[in-house]
Amino acid sequence: MRFFTVMLFLVWTVLSAEPLASWRDDSPTKAAIVSFVAAVTDEKSPDYIPPQNRIAVFDNDGTTWCESPLYFQLLFSMDRVRRLAARHPEWKEQQPFKAVLENDMTALKAEGKRGLLKVLAAAHEGLDAEAFAAEVRRWLETAEHPRFHRPYRDLVYQPMLDLFRYLENHGFTVFIVSGGGIDFMRAYIPYRYAIPAWRVIGSYAKTVYRNGQVVQLPEQVFFDNAENKPVAIYRQIGVRPVFAGGNSDGDIPMLEYADGRKGRSFELLVHHTDAKREYAYNRQGRVGRLDKGLDLARARGWHPVDMEKEWKCVFAFEGTCR
Amino acid sequence: MRFFTVMLFLVWTVLSAEPLASWRDDSPTKAAIVSFVAAVTDEKSPDYIPPQNRIAVFDNDGTTWCESPLYFQLLFSMDRVRRLAARHPEWKEQQPFKAVLENDMTALKAEGKRGLLKVLAAAHEGLDAEAFAAEVRRWLETAEHPRFHRPYRDLVYQPMLDLFRYLENHGFTVFIVSGGGIDFMRAYIPYRYAIPAWRVIGSYAKTVYRNGQVVQLPEQVFFDNAENKPVAIYRQIGVRPVFAGGNSDGDIPMLEYADGRKGRSFELLVHHTDAKREYAYNRQGRVGRLDKGLDLARARGWHPVDMEKEWKCVFAFEGTCR
Numbered sequence: 001m002r003f004f005t006v007m008l009f010l011v012w013t014v015l016s017a018e019p020l021a022s023w024r025d026d027s028p029t030k031a032a033i034v035s036f037v038a039a040v041t042d043e044k045s046p047d048y049i050p051p052q053n054r055i056a057v058f059d060n061d062g063t064t065w066c067e068s069p070l071y072f073q074l075l076f077s078m079d080r081v082r083r084l085a086a087r088h089p090e091w092k093e094q095q096p097f098k099a100v101l102e103n104d105m106t107a108l109k110a111e112g113k114r115g116l117l118k119v120l121a122a123a124h125e126g127l128d129a130e131a132f133a134a135e136v137r138r139w140l141e142t143a144e145h146p147r148f149h150r151p152y153r154d155l156v157y158q159p160m161l162d163l164f165r166y167l168e169n170h171g172f173t174v175f176i177v178s179g180g181g182i183d184f185m186r187a188y189i190p191y192r193y194a195i196p197a198w199r200v201i202g203s204y205a206k207t208v209y210r211n212g213q214v215v216q217l218p219e220q221v222f223f224d225n226a227e228n229k230p231v232a233i234y235r236q237i238g239v240r241p242v243f244a245g246g247n248s249d250g251d252i253p254m255l256e257y258a259d260g261r262k263g264r265s266f267e268l269l270v271h272h273t274d275a276k277r278e279y280a281y282n283r284q285g286r287v288g289r290l291d292k293g294l295d296l297a298r299a300r301g302w303h304p305v306d307m308e309k310e311w312k313c314v315f316a317f318e319g320t321c322r
Numbered sequence: 323m324r325f326f327t328v329m330l331f332l333v334w335t336v337l338s339a340e341p342l343a344s345w346r347d348d349s350p351t352k353a354a355i356v357s358f359v360a361a362v363t364d365e366k367s368p369d370y371i372p373p374q375n376r377i378a379v380f381d382n383d384g385t386t387w388c389e390s391p392l393y394f395q396l397l398f399s400m401d402r403v404r405r406l407a408a409r410h411p412e413w414k415e416q417q418p419f420k421a422v423l424e425n426d427m428t429a430l431k432a433e434g435k436r437g438l439l440k441v442l443a444a445a446h447e448g449l450d451a452e453a454f455a456a457e458v459r460r461w462l463e464t465a466e467h468p469r470f471h472r473p474y475r476d477l478v479y480q481p482m483l484d485l486f487r488y489l490e491n492h493g494f495t496v497f498i499v500s501g502g503g504i505d506f507m508r509a510y511i512p513y514r515y516a517i518p519a520w521r522v523i524g525s526y527a528k529t530v531y532r533n534g535q536v537v538q539l540p541e542q543v544f545f546d547n548a549e550n551k552p553v554a555i556y557r558q559i560g561v562r563p564v565f566a567g568g569n570s571d572g573d574i575p576m577l578e579y580a581d582g583r584k585g586r587s588f589e590l591l592v593h594h595t596d597a598k599r600e601y602a603y604n605r606q607g608r609v610g611r612l613d614k615g616l617d618l619a620r621a622r623g624w625h626p627v628d629m630e631k632e633w634k635c636v637f638a639f640e641g642t643c644r
Contacts, residue, residue: 052512052518052519173518173520175520182557182560186560190374196374196561197374197559197561198495198497198520198521198559198560199520207557208549208553209549209550209553209575209579212578212579212581212582214555227531230531230536231530231536233536234451234529235504235526235529236520236558237519237520238504238508238519238522239519239520253531256534257531257534257536260534260535
């Protein structure tokens with residue numbers, strides 16, 4: 001009996017949901033998405049793609065949730081460093097930790113990628129995989145974003161979640177393919193985006209198996225960005241995507257990879273044009289620089305999304321999504 | 323309308339299938355599986371596991387299909403080398419190719435793991451990813467197994483496929499975690515086992531992205547066996563398994579990893595006891611050696627499956643599965 005109730009509920013949900021409700025009716029990208037999905041799911045269409053090939057990949061930071069003023073994983077890790085500082089008196093004089101403790105962004109930036117990785121690795125100190133995930137969730141639910149004064153978990157783009165559901169309702173399988181660390185992302189994406197852990201692909205540290213436990217060493221071995229995104233897709237998905245979404249030049253190879261398949265594909269670029277509801281940045285972005293990508297979008301028929309003009313809301317808390 | 327028909331068909335399929343039909347009614351492993359699944363899917367049970375954690379992982383060679391007289395991927399690669407030999411006159415004098423062309427197993431074995439990898443890599447020559455997959459499928463459907471005189475695609479253990487469907491019908495997500503190469507496995511597993519490409523985890527070569535294409539270099543970088551299996555599970559699944567099945571000592575770390583989780587888990591070892599319908603080997607196996615695993619199974623309450631006594635059939639073509 002319960003089984004039938006669940007089935008009926010599913011049928012009802014699928015049939016009653018307005019597709020892409022948080023996208024404006026006059027959005028050209030929405031029209032293009034709906035037309036693409038109609039063509040590739042129609043068995044009589046020359047563009048038909050069978051379900052096992054309907055792979056959709058999306059970047060995370062700046063594509064699915066906010067990445068300003070800095071990547072949230074970095075903000076989380078800096079908070080962790082501040083909490084751990086009492087155990088590490090030496091950090092007061094040691095970079096990059098000194099910069100974090102003094103909130104000196106110029107000094108932190110001067111430490112470069114190596115410095116950032118040290119901060120990201122320090123966030124794992126003293127926490128096994130489960131404790132780390134719990135700490136990430138606690139932080140996302142309690143720490144406050146400096147501009148929106150909301151917990152970070154609220155800063156997900158509702159139109160992108162609506163897009164994921166729309167694609168899934170049409171037989172697509174959605175993956176997140178991001179430069180973020182897999183542990184950080186897997187702590188919240190399954191719950192927040194309803195995408196299971198094994199469809200979250202990201203950067204990872206060197207990992208070994210010791211005494212029945214998987215242990216990470218403080219050494220990054222795979223940075224899932226730029227040319228590495230197609231490599232990760234090949235290794236972990238094994239099917240060339242037909243739909244790819246990103247927001248920065250680091251996503252270009254992933255979009256090119258989808259674009260290069262035989263047959264139709266859809267490439268989407270979230271363009272941060274909305275200084276009022278979110279942020280406006282592109283060619284000079286401190287994070288998520290979108291420069292070459294904007295030119296490519298024009299040349300190749302990719303779809304830049306004008307957040308200000310095409311989305312009814314950016315975040316659900318605005319109350320204008322439906 | 324079509325949607326409702328599909329739904330009704332799904333409901334009918336789930337309700338009418340006899341669970342584990344190819345397992346004998348008096349199989350102790352079958353009884354243990356059914357009891358485990360009942361306990362972990364009952365929300366009122368102290369052993370309840372929510373669906374997102376119902377991860378089941380299975381080895382491939384010797385666990386899900388036959389691995390004798392040699393791993394099928396190696397037999398395929400040796401056939402490819404023979405077909406390519408005309409292009410490579412130098413192979414007549416060059417190991418490991420000379421050994422393959424002369425069918426000299428002793429000489430091939432003397433070339434060790436490096437030699438085997440050269441043969442496996444040579445099989446990819448001149449084929450891009452799609453052409454390689456097509457070639458694998460053609461071979462599996464046309465080449466003949468030396469003992470069974472059947473195409474290799476028929477040499478899948480029907481009781482294991484029935485187990486996968488049984489677990490999936492109870493909310494589990496099934497993954498293959500094997501030492502086989504990902505390209506070889508993904509060419510047939512999605513069709514033959516009904517497990518999508520992204521749930522097939524295996525060994526892979528060094529991969530780069532160049533000019534819009536993912537290109538493999540003839541250099542293995544990850545061998546998905548023994549201690550690397552839990553590492554691959556951590557990276558690609560991100561959830562500790564609750565059900566793990568293997569057949570050789572190389573699967574022990576994966577079974578240990580499942581066994582080490584908090585809460586209940588199930589560990590299964592396919593024990594090759596059936597010289598008549600398949601092969602009988604274990605502690606002295608040339609491939610798929612099961613030595614330490616048999617002792618561990620006893621000590622830890624893992625479940626060895628006696629193929630001869632517990633399975634109605636090994637292969638579907640025997641006609642005794644139902």
